[in-house]
Amino acid sequence: MKSRFITIIISVITVFILSACGGSEIKDAKNWPVADFTFTDQNNNSLGLSDLNGKVWVADFIYTNCPDVCLPMTFNMAKLQDLVKKEKIENIEFVSFSVDPEIDSPEVLTTYAGHFDVDFSNWHFLTGYKQEEIEKFAMDNFKTIVKKPVNNPDVIHQTYFYLVNQEGKIMKLYSGLEDIPFEEIINDIKTLQ
Numbered sequence: 001m002k003s004r005f006i007t008i009i010i011s012v013i014t015v016f017i018l019s020a021c022g023g024s025e026i027k028d029a030k031n032w033p034v035a036d037f038t039f040t041d042q043n044n045n046s047l048g049l050s051d052l053n054g055k056v057w058v059a060d061f062i063y064t065n066c067p068d069v070c071l072p073m074t075f076n077m078a079k080l081q082d083l084v085k086k087e088k089i090e091n092i093e094f095v096s097f098s099v100d101p102e103i104d105s106p107e108v109l110t111t112y113a114g115h116f117d118v119d120f121s122n123w124h125f126l127t128g129y130k131q132e133e134i135e136k137f138a139m140d141n142f143k144t145i146v147k148k149p150v151n152n153p154d155v156i157h158q159t160y161f162y163l164v165n166q167e168g169k170i171m172k173l174y175s176g177l178e179d180i181p182f183e184e185i186i187n188d189i190k191t192l193q
Contacts, residue, residue, distance in 0.1 A: 163185065
């Protein structure tokens, strides 16, 4: 009888400890730090890592002349932005890095984003760097390829959404093109809040 009581007490304590640990961390987090940067957004304003400090953010890599994947990716990110609003999640930003900065001026990015009815209050479309810079920045920080072949208007890039925590560390990546795990992304954002 006494050993059964002790087993029950240990079980209850274990459940409390596990519940206290769960829910506060992202499972299998990447923890890739994003290096400091300062780029130009669609309003021709500077936006850098320091501006995102203390906020959770979701990032992707797109370009306005993209013939295939970028339109659905931006549509999916706009849907994610709407879901975040419905869930009343605050202190979150969305960041789309242009992988074709020579074409994607702030004005071009504003026009492009306007097709998706995005809320610019917390979504920044970034440009203002050289092609080589964004290629290196993407690989060094997001572990993703960005490459504009010579004499080709198309830019090679991957189609992930990246979840970044308040300290500027990439925690997780998700498909941004097909079978987007919206519920998982929302839950992971809430976990980091």
